[in-house]
Amino acid sequence: MADFVNSLDPSKLVVGETLLAFLLSPFNAPIYNFPLFLFGIYAQENSDAVQSLQLFSVLLPISGVFDIYWLASHEQGVLVKLLHILLLVLKLPTFVAFAGALRSRGAQFSGIAGLGGIVWSMPGGFTSGGREGYQTVDDEPRAPPARPPPGPPQQSQQAPPGAYQSV
Numbered sequence: 001m002a003d004f005v006n007s008l009d010p011s012k013l014v015v016g017e018t019l020l021a022f023l024l025s026p027f028n029a030p031i032y033n034f035p036l037f038l039f040g041i042y043a044q045e046n047s048d049a050v051q052s053l054q055l056f057s058v059l060l061p062i063s064g065v066f067d068i069y070w071l072a073s074h075e076q077g078v079l080v081k082l083l084h085i086l087l088l089v090l091k092l093p094t095f096v097a098f099a100g101a102l103r104s105r106g107a108q109f110s111g112i113a114g115l116g117g118i119v120w121s122m123p124g125g126f127t128s129g130g131r132e133g134y135q136t137v138d139d140e141p142r143a144p145p146a147r148p149p150p151g152p153p154q155q156s157q158q159a160p161p162g163a164y165q166s167v
Contacts, residue, residue: 008093008096009097010101011041011044013090014040014041017087017091018037018040021033023083024084027076028080029084030063030067030070032066033063033087039052039059047105050105053098057098057102061095063091064088064092067087070084071084071085
């Protein structure tokens with residue numbers, strides 16, 4: 001079983017499910033599956049987006065619960081219903097594959113969407129850790145850097161007419 005889980009390719013699964021959701025979109029089908037799988041493609045392809053991968057991995061089983069409700073409460077043709085059930089069944093191996101991808105990137109499911117301590121970084125270094133030399137919000141105000149003491153007066157040089165002067 002572990003070899004089967006390790007052999008799953010998340011990118012192929014999510015692309016296949018995206019195509020299947022696209023094929024189902026003109027019919028009486030849930031509208032959330034196609035955008036969800038497009039987001040899954042983004043989350044899989046972007047190696048820096050661990051939070052996006054976590055979010056997709058949580059939304060996938062939640063959408064499976066909604067799919068079960070949708071199948072029970074809406075009338076569909078036989079072929080459309082069969083394709084929708086196939087899409088629902090494929091969500092389980094996709095979830096397992098994305099969980100493996102999360103583990104390979106060193107992430108877990110704890111702290112998803114900022115609930116467990118993930119600090120969303122903002123431009124300009126307004127996070128608790130600070131970055132790139134910006135002052136963080138949590139720190140005490142810093143004094144402005146001291147100006148160097150004035151040196152001896154410099155003699156001004158006259159530039160020839162039409163030449164640029166440097167200041």
